[in-house]
Structures are given as C-alpha cells and as structure tokens.
Amino acid sequence: MIATILPGSTNFHAVGYNEHKVSKGIARLIEIQNFGSLGTFHKPTPSELVGYLQKYSSQNSRIRKPQFHMAISCKGHEMSEDELLDFAHQYLKEMGYGESGQPLLVYSHYDTENTHLHIITSRVAPDGRKIQHSHERRRSQEVIDRILGNDRKKKTEYDINLANQYTFSSFAQFKAIMVSMGYEVYQKDENVFVKHGGKVQKEIPFSEIESLFKSGYRERTRCRQLRSILKKYRDVSSNKEELQKELKTKFGIDIVFFGKKDAPYGYMIVDHANKTVIHGARVLAVEELLDFTTPEERFNRIEDYIDQLLTLNPKITQGEIYSKIRKQRAYIKKGIIYFDGQSRPLKPFMAEAIDRNNRIAMVEMFSPATEAERDLLCKIFKVSRTDLVDISPERTHYYTDAVNRLREIFNDETVSSVRSQLHEEGFTIRNEEDVTYAINFKKHIIINLTEERFNLERLRKQPVKPIERNRHQQPAKPVSRFSGNARLRDAGGGSHSEKREWEVGRKDNYDDVDDEHSIRR
Template sequence: MIVRILSSSATFNGVIYNTDKVDRGQGELMLVRNFGSLQGLERLRPEDYRNYLKMLSARNTRVVKPQFHAAISAKGKTYDPEALTDIAVKWLEAMGYGEQPYLVVFHKDTDNHHVHVVSTRIGRDGKKVSSAFEHVHALQHLNQIMGVRPEENVARDMRRALDYSFSTTAQFMMVLESLGYALKLEEGHIEVKKFGQRLHHIPVSEVEYKAGLYVNDARRQRQLRAILEKYSSIYRTELTKAEQPLAGGRSQPVKALTSDLSRFLEAKFGLQLSFHARDNQAAYGYTVLDHANQTVWKGSDILPLKDLLSRTGQQEFNKQDAVRPEQPAEKLKPVSPETVQLYAALLKAAVRNYPDLAQGLHDLGLSITRAHDQLLFTDPSAQVQVPLGELLSDATTGDHAAVQDYAASKGFSYVPPVNIAGDIDDEQINGRNRRRRKKARTNTR
C-alpha cells in the first residue's frame, strides 16, 4: 500500500480529473462528505463541488494553491473499492482533513486498484491545515492504519540482506536499496531510513567481515552468462530512464536506467540489473542482484557491459512475456542437470521474491502439478517438467514450508524430507523388537 501527495491547484482541477474518470467509466464516486447543504441537492455537477471548495478556500487568500489531492494505491486488486475508501477516510482523519469537505473516487483504469481524494487545505475558520513534513506524515499515518511496523520490518530485512553473498559494502547497500530503504554512509556505520525516519544502523565493519567471506559460485556464474546471452539476443538492450508509476496510470522518469531486457529478466528470473552512470552520461558498469540465489554479482564478471549492450535483440517487454499458456503434458521434454539447476533457482525466486508461492508461480509462468505419483515443477512455455524433489536438495525450512502450504491448497500431499539419519544398530534393535511384537520391520540391513 502506497500513498502519494499530488499537485496543488488554485482552480481545483483535481475535481475535474476525477469526475472525468467517472464519466468515462474508469472510476466510481465512492464518497462525498462535509459539503454542507450542497449534498442535499440532486444531480450535482463537478463545477458545484469546485465552486464550494473555492468559496471555502477564499477565507485565506495567503494560500495561492489550496487544493489537497492525494492517491492511495494497493498492489494489484488486493483491496476492493469499499475497503480502499475506508482506508482513505481513516487516513484523511489522521492527516487533519476529517472535517474538511472531500471527495473519494475509486479508479479502475490501471493494474493497481487505487482511490483519489480531493479537498481543500483551508478550514472553515480560515486556517490552513498543517502541511509540515506532509509527505513523511502521509506514509507514517498510512502505515499505522495498515498495521505496518517499519521498525520490525527493518530488522527482518537487515537479516535478509546479510544472508546475501556479496563482495563489497556497496553491493550490500544495493540489496537494502532494492528493499526500498534509503541509505547514508556515515563514519563507521550505514544509516538506514524509510518513510522519512531513521530506523536502523549497522557497523561498516560487520558488513566488511561478511563481504570477506564471499566465495565465487562458478556454476551459477556460467548459468547467468547463458541467460544474459540468450535473452539479450531476443529483447532490446537499449538503456532508457526507468519510470516511477504515478496515480491515474501516469509515470515520471527517475535516475535509474533500465531496458526491455532488464524488465524481462526481473519478471522471469528475479534478476535485477542495476546500471551505473554519472548524471546523463552513458553507463560505465552494472551490477546483477540475483535474488533467487541471494547473490550480488559485478556485472562484468558475468558479461562485459559492452558485449551486453551490443546485442541485437529487438523485442519489447510485455508483462505477459513471463506468463505462457500451458501445453499438454505429453509434449514436455526430458531435462539435463543444468536445467535442474536453472529451475531450482526459479523455484527459489517464486518462494522468496513474492508474497506467497502461488503468486510467484503465476507471475513467472510456472506451476506445480502432479503426475506419475509425484509432484512436478512445470514450465509450460519451455515444455519442461522437473520432479519437485530434485529442486529442493538445498532448500531451507522456509522453502519447504512454502511448498507444503501451496501443495495443500491444491489438494496435493507434500512431506518435507527429514534430514536426520537414524543409527543402524538402533534400527536393527528396533526391528528385532518389532518382530517379537509381530510388527513390520523398518530396516532389513
């Protein structure tokens, strides 16, 4: 859940923007509150709301642009219009706008459900609603309403970042930045901030010690090179400024560089390519964040930047590229050891990079099916099936738990392996005892 404070206005054009959405069938007027006698009239026009807000705002001529316009957005369609409206009302109350006249309009024209709120910054007493640290307070109040505790999340994310393999302090900082944190390197420690507040700090010495334990994984390095070489010949590698989504389906460019290849690799494999450039100059290097394997790579160790950008792929990335229609099981191909390694990494990405395994599998275009008395990890687009057990040889307890929960939701049975071997002598003794009690023997050695 995110919130954005949008542009102010002297003419309350936010009302027109939102009512136009309603007229085009892209929005729904959810709530009109505190407009006094105006609400007793029928068939109100957008101009009626604007005039009321202008009239109230005229009580304070020092504020040139009194419009207050904000958007609260959920991820995907996880919240329906009514739930988002309830959240917006609570948020407006916390921001000091509970008694102000305001509109709440639900938008359904993007992939993410969101609501817009429009009000005035001027109260009936002519005083301006405080806007001090407005953006910071907006996030803090929304977190409180949603039960988000940043101080608890940062401890979890810090442990998660330290679990990555990295060779420099800068690489560790990139992992935290990928989790949405703002970092500042102070003398002897890294300051970690989010939502405008300082949440944590970690000694640089601790990070440097972990970096000193880095061991290069040559096998994974070869895998990543093969992936980059293959898909850079398909997708465009031309670098452009990344765009930050804004309310209403709009976007604005940011400093980060991206490409169609980068977007595909992140959606399909959990590989985040971070390009390094000064101001508006050409990129001079890049880093690969391999989230599926929790490793950070210097890009040139995988594929030199010059070689990567010289590839001739022409295809633009579409979100559906990472999701392919299923093919009949009988057409699936046998797999090699290298393929097993690749799909083990994809399974980890589906478990670790998404809220749950079901969403991860869906977004990556993968599935878990049952055939021949075993669970199979299936990639319909490549017509590949791999026995699930072969992909979980080095999985964590959390990985096994995620697979077990998903299997249960599909009506499958998955029992995580128990990696505790019994003593043979004890088993043989127990076997004798079972025979004496006329019970089945579990060890015949």
C-alpha cells in the same frame, strides 16, 4: 499499503485529471462530502467542483497551493474498494483532514492491476487555519503502519539479515539489495543508514557491512544466461519499468538503476534466485539495456541515420560513418550493416554511394593539382563522378621533396636505369595521352614528369655496354654444367644465399616492365 502524496496546485487541477479518467470509463467518483448543495439536484460538473474548492480555500489567502491530492493503494486486490475507502477515512482523520465540514472527493481508478483510490481535498481546515503539513510524508508512513499494526523497525532488521545472506563485494551491491526491498540506503562518515517511509529505521557501522564483502560474482555461464534474458525481455518491453516488472515476476530478478530516473548511468542485477548481485556492465551495457526497440526497428534506425549522414555530406566515407554509428554498437563493411551479432544489407544506392566515396577519398589523398591529374587518378580508382573530387592547387612539401628526389635520380649519370631506380623509390611510370606520370601509391604522390620538364629520354632502355677485357687475358674456357668438376650450387649455401639469383638467372632491369601496371586494390 502505499500512500503517495501528489503535488499541490492553485487551481485544483487534480479534479480535471480524475474527471478525465471518469469520462474515459476507467475511474468513478465514489464519494463527495461537504460540497454544499452541489450534487443534490444534478451531477456537478468539474468546473463547479473546482469553483467550490477554490471558494472554500479562499478563507486562508496565505496558502499559495491549497490542493491536497493523494493516491492510496494496496497490493493487488487484497482489499476491496469499500475496505480501502474505510482505510482512507482513518488515514485522513489521523493526518488532520477528517474534521466535520472538510470537503472531500474520492475517485476509484480501474486502469491498474491493484485497487487504488485518489483523494482530493483542501489544506485549509473548516475554521480557516492551515492543516499541519510538516514532515508530511514521514507522518503518512507512520500513520499507515499504526493503522495496519506494522512494526517497521522489526521488519527492517529482518530484511537486513536476509540481505547479509547474499554474495556482494561492495557497498554499492549491498545497497542494491536493500533498494530492491524498498529501502533507501546511504553512508555517512563510518555508518550506514537504512531508511524507509521517510525515516531512518536502522543505523549500522560500515565495518559491519564491509566484513561481509565476498569476492565478486563472476560465473560466466550465469552472466550469459542473464544477458540472453535481459535482451529477450527488453525487446518485448516498452520502458524500463515494464522490463523491471517482467524480470521480477518471471525470474525473481531485480534491476536497480543508479543516477537520474530518466537517465541512469548504470545498474545492478539482484539475482534473488541465486542470492547474488552482479554489476550490470558485466552483462549488458546500460545503453543497450534501455534500447527499447525491435531488432528490425534498430536496423531501420541505423539505416535512416546513415541516409541522413549521406544527405548532409554526400562524400562521407565508410570510416567517417563508422565513427558516427559505433555509439549505437553498429558498423558497416562492404555494404552490410552489422549490429548486435546480426547483419542486413544496406539499400543499394547507399552502398554504392559509400563505395564511390571511399574511392574518391583515395583519389583526394594524392591532392591532385590539375584536372588531368584528377582524371587519371579517377580512371585508376574507377571513380565515375570526377566532379565530386576536389582539386588542390597548392602543392604539398611531400610533392616538392619527391620532385627534388626524382631530379637527383634523373640527373645522376651513374644511374644506368632510371626506371629501375624509380621503382626502388616506390614510383610507377604511367603514360597517358603523350604525358608521362610518376605515381607513388604508398605515399600518395602523383608527378607530371612532362610538365615538370624531366628528361624523359632517360626512361628509355639504355644500351648494354660490352665488357672490356684485357687483350692479353685468355677467354675463359666454358665449363659444362654437367661436368664432374662443376658445382651445382654456389659454395655459399642454400636457397637463401646472397648469390641465389646467379643460380636461377638474375633479372633486375625494369625497362621491360609494361607501363600499364595493375594496382592491387
């Protein structure tokens, strides 16, 4: 049996709430008492009922919210409507609302799976005094226990002994077991208090609970089963209350949330079938557990969000999008959305835009300072929308350092092949419409060698100087490679010898390398 005392009000809005349900056919006014002549000749309207209650309550102007509204219900249909109405009369009498002349409205509701009534009256007694309401909720539970003959302390003892049979490794897990049984549990100093019906029913030394701690339950197979169950029933539930009910009914599993009712920060799984408690984070993140949408709806939601990001920032890249959607446990790669082990292609226009933006970002890493530099880089990285690429007129210090380094190479007469030296520095030479560029793809630097007035003649092939010999020196006698005295390999050893190039034919002149270098992408 549960009696819930609902908020009071100045205008008796509970009448409108119940009458609205009557108009919908899911409630019925089953009793009206002490409303004078109302209801004698015709069915009273909601405004007439409210008017009478307000006039009656005006006997005591000091009571700011005179409405008394409560709901009383039983488990399922273990009590009939008439039996529950009789119980309600006993309850109201013991709570102080059963005096002769006290106005009373009783509505029966049919929109739930259990028999329940709503009762409306005034907190003003027929003689104008205020009806006692101190510790009202606690007295309410005591009255219910007295009528039903319940021994709540004995029941609490029984449930604590039952909880002690579970495997739990912390006070929070013990608390979760008791909460799943309908108790409120808290620790103060060195004691644990077990509360029910607004009253502490049992006080236990914390050390007694601590002595029952066992190593954390870590059976991976059961955790995988629970993860599958939670996700399956989450996808067919509309809210966490419905999910809790389904899991309790079908599997004997209680989900106990911690934190605010509308924004819990975590939860415990009380697995009654195995008498264990598992921290929810080991099974499924709380955000994922409370994501009450179908997989198709989740993909649509993620895709809509990406569309919004592209609208707000037409140049947003794949990496930037990932940083936004990873909170939704999703990511995109090569035009595919990945979420919770499933995947779905992005809409083509989005995939193309993101791929284009990734290429634009690669171009902008070079900080092109002129339209010519921008256009060349767009050509290399296959960016068709050059208008979307930003030009950076201010040269970076990386650019200045690179130019200075290249001048050292060009001005060094001891360098026989400038082109080879540039390659060693990481630069590729590119000719474009009579303009020569040096591009470093690793360091993202582009230098217009023509504009910077480099001596481009030094990039051409250098003539090979003949080896000067001493005129008295006899020319070396050629030795046949097949001669018995010839060595097939250098004396230094195997294929990793520092002179290995002698064996296969050394080629360190890059002058013959085509200017049109392909770029691995």
